[in-house]
Amino acid sequence: MNLLLLFPEELTSTQNQARLCDRRHRHIRQVLRAEVGDEIKVGLVNGALGKGRLTKIDDQCVEMDLRFDCDPPPPLPSTLILALPRPKVLKRLLQTITSFGVKKIYLLNAARVEKSYWQTPLLRPGSLLEQFLLGLEQAGDTVLPELHCQKLFKPFVEDELPTLLAGTLPLVAHPAGSDPCPASLKRPTTLAVGPEGGFVPYEIDKLMECGFRPVHLGERVLRVEAAVPALLGRMS
Amino acid sequence: MNLLLLFPEELTSTQNQARLCDRRHRHIRQVLRAEVGDEIKVGLVNGALGKGRLTKIDDQCVEMDLRFDCDPPPPLPSTLILALPRPKVLKRLLQTITSFGVKKIYLLNAARVEKSYWQTPLLRPGSLLEQFLLGLEQAGDTVLPELHCQKLFKPFVEDELPTLLAGTLPLVAHPAGSDPCPASLKRPTTLAVGPEGGFVPYEIDKLMECGFRPVHLGERVLRVEAAVPALLGRMS
Numbered sequence: 467m468n469l470l471l472l473f474p475e476e477l478t479s480t481q482n483q484a485r486l487c488d489r490r491h492r493h494i495r496q497v498l499r500a501e502v503g504d505e506i507k508v509g510l511v512n513g514a515l516g517k518g519r520l521t522k523i524d525d526q527c528v529e530m531d532l533r534f535d536c537d538p539p540p541p542l543p544s545t546l547i548l549a550l551p552r553p554k555v556l557k558r559l560l561q562t563i564t565s566f567g568v569k570k571i572y573l574l575n576a577a578r579v580e581k582s583y584w585q586t587p588l589l590r591p592g593s594l595l596e597q598f599l600l601g602l603e604q605a606g607d608t609v610l611p612e613l614h615c616q617k618l619f620k621p622f623v624e625d626e627l628p629t630l631l632a633g634t635l636p637l638v639a640h641p642a643g644s645d646p647c648p649a650s651l652k653r654p655t656t657l658a659v660g661p662e663g664g665f666v667p668y669e670i671d672k673l674m675e676c677g678f679r680p681v682h683l684g685e686r687v688l689r690v691e692a693a694v695p696a697l698l699g700r701m702s
Numbered sequence: 703m704n705l706l707l708l709f710p711e712e713l714t715s716t717q718n719q720a721r722l723c724d725r726r727h728r729h730i731r732q733v734l735r736a737e738v739g740d741e742i743k744v745g746l747v748n749g750a751l752g753k754g755r756l757t758k759i760d761d762q763c764v765e766m767d768l769r770f771d772c773d774p775p776p777p778l779p780s781t782l783i784l785a786l787p788r789p790k791v792l793k794r795l796l797q798t799i800t801s802f803g804v805k806k807i808y809l810l811n812a813a814r815v816e817k818s819y820w821q822t823p824l825l826r827p828g829s830l831l832e833q834f835l836l837g838l839e840q841a842g843d844t845v846l847p848e849l850h851c852q853k854l855f856k857p858f859v860e861d862e863l864p865t866l867l868a869g870t871l872p873l874v875a876h877p878a879g880s881d882p883c884p885a886s887l888k889r890p891t892t893l894a895v896g897p898e899g900g901f902v903p904y905e906i907d908k909l910m911e912c913g914f915r916p917v918h919l920g921e922r923v924l925r926v927e928a929a930v931p932a933l934l935g936r937m938s
Contacts, residue, residue, distance in 0.1 A: 468923050539921040562928045567920070605922035649885035649936060683935055684803070685775040686841035687704050692798045695928045696935025699919055700885060 467493050467603045470508045470518060477510075477532065484518070487527035494520070494528050509608035510534055511599075538608040542567035542702055543654040545630065549576040549661035550615075551690050553586040557597060559691055560588075564601025564611055566698045571613045572630075574622065576669055578661040584617060623672045631656050636678040637701075639693055640670055644680035651701045659694055703729055703839045706744045706754060713746075713768065720754070723763035730756070730764050745844035746770055747835075774844040778803035778938055779890040781866065785812040785897035786851075787926050789822040793833060795927055796824075800837025800847055802934045807849045808866075810858065812905055814897040820853060859908045867892050872914040873937075875929055876906055880916035887937045895930055 470493075476484050486494075494500050500520055508518040508530075516534035523529075546563060550556065550573045563571060575584070587593055598610050616622040635651065638658040658665075658673055665673070670680065683696055706729075712720050722730075730736050736756055744754040744766075752770035759765075782799060786792065786809045799807060811820070823829055834846050852858040871887065874894040894901075894909055901909070906916065919932055 542920075562925070565922060565924055565928060566932075567922055604925055607922060647935075684778075684938060686801060686803055686843060688801055688931075689798070689840055692801060692931045693935075695924075695931040696802075698935075699883075699929075699932025700935040700938075702920060702936075 469603050469606045470506055471511055471599055471603055471608065472508060473511050482532050484532060485527055485529045491528045495523060508532060509538065512609055515608060539567060541569045541609060544568055544698065544701065545570040545634065545656045547572040547574055547656065547658040549574050549659065550579045550583050551661065552583055553588050555691050557588055559694060560597035561601040562695055564598050565605040567605065567607060569609060569611045571611050572616055573613065574616045575619050576661050577666040578663045589615065619669065623676060627676050631677055637681045638673050638678040639697060640664065640680035641682045641687060644682045647681035647683055647697060647700055649700050655701055657697055659690060662690060705839050705842045706742055707747055707835055707839055707844065708744060709747050718768050720768060721763055721765045727764045731759060744768060745774065748845055751844060775803060777805045777845060780804055780934065780937065781806040781870065781892045783808040783810055783892065783894040785810050785895065786815045786819050787897065788819055789824050791927050793824055795930060796833035797837040798931055800834050801841040803841065803843060805845060805847045807847050808852055809849065810852045811855050812897050813902040814899045825851065855905065859912060863912050867913055873917045874909050874914040875933060876900065876916035877918045877923060880918045883917035883919055883933060883936055885936050891937055893933055895926060898926060
């Protein structure tokens, strides 16, 4: 946790104090080992960054005076369309993607996505929020990503994707017969990443009809959880 | 497993047949659901790639005729110096680093590395080999990386590092006060990545005295397991 995130409703009516009694209380006491008078980095969910000066710490809770005076880092101008990975991978990946500053995530069905993955409790709002908060706390960011589940490939690609792509460079990670992924793009991109085993030819064709260009990261086949950070690190 | 790896001693004396009775047998039967006559991608550890044509499959083992006719993908010209992460992260990261094609890995001690991490059974040769094989099988590569453990920061940096760096571009991932990490480097690099919390100032100074240039991936603080693939994907 490199940043302590607070929800607006956790602040006093004067907006300059807070009292925390949950895992953040434990983190301040046990990990940071902070004392009264210490300042820690705080952020308001979907708002500004600032400092919290600790005014009280005991076994039950911690109280602090707050000052918000700084903008969160700018978002990564990339939209990520990700074939739903298996739940264990999804969990880590949601934190990772959030820590990179991606603000628009589409989880997409594909031929090689196991149907059962859509049943994971990870996709419940509370659980998604937890992963996003962990990613933001890691990165020092406050702005929650939006996540959309698209369980039907064809209607999404045909009806919604063309609008989403407007003004962005659409790239799909596809090792076979493609160009090296461009680096240091200083423009909005839409990146599509398939499931383990890749998108099937029909899916690649549909994405290419939409304007996606297939790109690769070399001859090696990477796991989704390695490929996504590699692509985001390369393109940013 | 995108590639079935075989050790030279597993081949018949004529070098063109093999018989497997372990997890690879189970993989061929249960995951690939291959049948007699099918061809699968095979590789000889530290050697060539080729095809294995299945000649027999039963409950006990699988037999195949082999043909090796193709070079493995070229190595990534990057040496990675990594402050020893906690075991759970190390395990995943060793597979990931191997799948990217890194062939020289140094695990380094640093002020923020917990001493107990050096006791992990993961650092035993058999366990390291297992992670490397999983990474190679994923990537479709055959060449095992070399791994060196450096438990003493100062003697390594002062006495060994200057020789290692010869002919490479030395970069250290360090978010504070550094330049953006260069992208698409087509030359040998030595990349140093600190522990969670980063290298301490003394360590950064020592690395910079050696010629390392601090680089960052943006304002956000990334976990080591996200930063390493992001940097490798960016630089390659």
